[in-house]
Amino acid sequence: LFGAYYRKKSHSFNNYVMTILSYSYNSVRLREYASDSHLTKRNREMITTWTCRYRDPACIQFALERLRQWQQSESYLVVPNQQTVLTCAALRTGNQTD
Secondary structure (H helix, E strand, O other): OHOOOHHHHHHHHHHHHHHHHHHHHHOOOOOOOOOHHHHHHHHHHHHHHHHHHHHOOHHHHHHHHHHHHHHHHOOOOHHHHHHHHHHHHHHHHHHHOO
16 A cells, blocks of 8 residues: 555655656756867766756767767776766666667
8 A cells, every 4th residue: 555655655756856857957968079068067977967867868878879889999988087987877777688
């Protein structure tokens, strides 16, 4: 009885968090550029952490793409500010070939 109640509340909370994050996410995006300010890079790092933690499809897809690029070429480098979160997201959601 209580499990269904909490799952419904948890789903509502997840939707609420993703709605809030989507505004920030749309302003900074996931790709980092040399011209980005320090504040933009730090915001991107925090937003990426939370969007991937809540399994946002765009974040997960971005993480998997970066992981696959790194596997194909060891000279490919993931942006240091995003290494941890993208690696965790890719490994959390990827399959055996990833």
